[in-house]
Amino acid sequence: xxxxxxxxESLLTSPPQSQSTIAYNYLVPNIKGLESLVKIMxxxxxxxxxxxxxxxxxxxxxxxxxxxxxxxxxxxxxxCTIAESLERIKPIVAVAKTKNIxxxxxxxxxxxxxxxxxxxxxxKVADITATLLEMGADEVSVADTTGMxxxxxxxxxxxxxxxxxxANTDLALHFHDTYGQALVNTIVxxxxxxxxxxxxxxxxxxxxxxxxxxxxxxxxxxxHTIHSLGMHTGVSLEEMSRIxxxxxxxxxxxNDSRAxxxxxxxxxE
Amino acid sequence: xxxxxxxxESLLTSPPQSQSTIAYNYLVPNIKGLESLVKIMxxxxxxxxxxxxxxxxxxxxxxxxxxxxxxxxxxxxxxCTIAESLERIKPIVAVAKTKNIxxxxxxxxxxxxxxxxxxxxxxKVADITATLLEMGADEVSVADTTGMxxxxxxxxxxxxxxxxxxANTDLALHFHDTYGQALVNTIVxxxxxxxxxxxxxxxxxxxxxxxxxxxxxxxxxxxHTIHSLGMHTGVSLEEMSRIxxxxxxxxxxxNDSRAxxxxxxxxxE
Numbered sequence: 001x002x003x004x005x006x007x008x009e010s011l012l013t014s015p016p017q018s019q020s021t022i023a024y025n026y027l028v029p030n031i032k033g034l035e036s037l038v039k040i041m042x043x044x045x046x047x048x049x050x051x052x053x054x055x056x057x058x059x060x061x062x063x064x065x066x067x068x069x070x071x072x073x074x075x076x077x078x079x080c081t082i083a084e085s086l087e088r089i090k091p092i093v094a095v096a097k098t099k100n101i102x103x104x105x106x107x108x109x110x111x112x113x114x115x116x117x118x119x120x121x122x123x124k125v126a127d128i129t130a131t132l133l134e135m136g137a138d139e140v141s142v143a144d145t146t147g148m149x150x151x152x153x154x155x156x157x158x159x160x161x162x163x164x165x166x167a168n169t170d171l172a173l174h175f176h177d178t179y180g181q182a183l184v185n186t187i188v189x190x191x192x193x194x195x196x197x198x199x200x201x202x203x204x205x206x207x208x209x210x211x212x213x214x215x216x217x218x219x220x221x222x223x224h225t226i227h228s229l230g231m232h233t234g235v236s237l238e239e240m241s242r243i244x245x246x247x248x249x250x251x252x253x254x255n256d257s258r259a260x261x262x263x264x265x266x267x268x269e
Numbered sequence: 270x271x272x273x274x275x276x277x278e279s280l281l282t283s284p285p286q287s288q289s290t291i292a293y294n295y296l297v298p299n300i301k302g303l304e305s306l307v308k309i310m311x312x313x314x315x316x317x318x319x320x321x322x323x324x325x326x327x328x329x330x331x332x333x334x335x336x337x338x339x340x341x342x343x344x345x346x347x348x349c350t351i352a353e354s355l356e357r358i359k360p361i362v363a364v365a366k367t368k369n370i371x372x373x374x375x376x377x378x379x380x381x382x383x384x385x386x387x388x389x390x391x392x393k394v395a396d397i398t399a400t401l402l403e404m405g406a407d408e409v410s411v412a413d414t415t416g417m418x419x420x421x422x423x424x425x426x427x428x429x430x431x432x433x434x435x436a437n438t439d440l441a442l443h444f445h446d447t448y449g450q451a452l453v454n455t456i457v458x459x460x461x462x463x464x465x466x467x468x469x470x471x472x473x474x475x476x477x478x479x480x481x482x483x484x485x486x487x488x489x490x491x492x493h494t495i496h497s498l499g500m501h502t503g504v505s506l507e508e509m510s511r512i513x514x515x516x517x518x519x520x521x522x523x524n525d526s527r528a529x530x531x532x533x534x535x536x537x538e
Contacts, residue, residue, distance in 0.1 A: 228419035
């Protein structure tokens with residue numbers, strides 16, 4: 001397998017063909033990670049926002065920075081307190097901004113922590129989210145990493161975020177379907193006015209710190225649910241279902257999308 | 270394996286120990302099926318409503334009668350029109366009533382038909398439901414056999430049932446999780462005031478007429494969702510999760526309950 005730098009350089013200089021703008025997201029664990037990315041961008045002469053051309057699609061370069069909503073998870077995941085992790089994130093955001101790189105913050109375990117249980121303080125999540133936005137993050141994804149989130153607690157959290165002055169347009173929601181609540185919680189988010197939701201095709205992924213955990217909610221289930229409410233995504237459920245089936249087979253894992261499997265079953269009739 | 274008559278006789282005369290009343294439900298495809306049941310009840314001297322004793326729990330005997338919401342499904346499933354199937358059901362209900370047997374009607378494919386698609390007429394479902402109740406059914410389970418139901422169409426159906434004068438207390442809802450919408454639709458039902466929901470432990474079952482279909486929504490997911498809303502079921506999610514895992518293993522199938530697997534994962538930590 002190629003090194004991260006090689007993959008990064010290849011994506012920056014030869015992005016895959018696409019009809020619309022693609023945002024390439026790089027997980028940046030620390031300032032060194034960002035410095036490596038910037039070095040490659042400088043060496044290849046590719047800017048963070050490439051307008052594209054006839055042969056190349058427009059691309060946006062984005063970095064992901066992670067904070068956690070509980071001290072126990074922060075300690076286990078990043079070996080520092082929440083305050084320390086925010087101090088580490090601050091200069092990374094500042095450097096990214098100078099290079100016009102989009103910044104996406106994450107608040108992990110916002111609706112349940114494997115160490116501290118489901119009762120995570122909504123105002124603590126709101127504080128961390130606000131801090132990330134004030135530092136210059138373009139968007140913060142509030143993540144139910146363990147899937148412990150419920151409809152009433154999702155609503156409570158969204159109300160706390162609103163009370164802290166955070167706009168829905170600066171928010172993304174990231175649900176795991178571990179307890180089967182991801183779509184229920186998505187609808188709570190939609191009703192509250194959030195319009196950005198994370199998902200993964202075929203439900204790939206998962207959380208290594210949460211036993212028995214399934215992965216992120218599948219893109220197919222999310223798209224089917226949003227369409228069922230009469231809203232638009234611009235995503236073809238049929239094509240996404242085919243991709244989910246294909247990648248699951250490639251990876252030798254079970255396709256974890258109900259809507260994906262049902263859509264393919266219907267198409268096969 | 271024992272014959273249906275032997276199983277039926279065994280359950281009537283030696284019901285398993287339980288702390289609370291158990292309703293034994295028998296699927297009765299036609300009048301002969303009911304006559305066989307009545308014959309066994311007469312021979313064993315067991316009445317439909319057994320008050321129980323110190324050594325035996327109270328039991329209720331119940332029969333299930335199926336009608337479909339579309340002509341195509343009725344033809345494929347029971348080889349007759351909807352009107353003909355209701356004519357066949359009528360005398361079965363009448364005989365059951367004379368023996369004090371509880372009658373549960375079902376309206377299959379109420380939110381989507383494998384032959385006619387998702388657009389099933391809500392007023393047609395309401396008509397069939399009302400007819401079954403007028404015949405003397407104690408309860409009608411309106412079933413999303415294919416899992417095609419969505420939140421807006423579930424709400425539309427419940428409004429049609431209400432407009433037809435059907436009380437929530439006479440209704441049950443039966444969702445399949447084929448497209449991942451069972452819990453979303455359950456919440457729509459709960460908000461509308463329905464309090465009876467069908468489910469199966471570990472998500473056992475399925476619909477042979479709907480390709481790619483998963484089974485009924487799992488009891489564990491349903492119980493977790495209802496508890497998450499602060500409502501009570503009287504069911505222990507932990508015990509139900511253990512049962513779901515056990516029976517899935519016994520049957521050599523995948524445990525299809527997300528909340529069940531996650532609960533067991535949490536308990537194992």
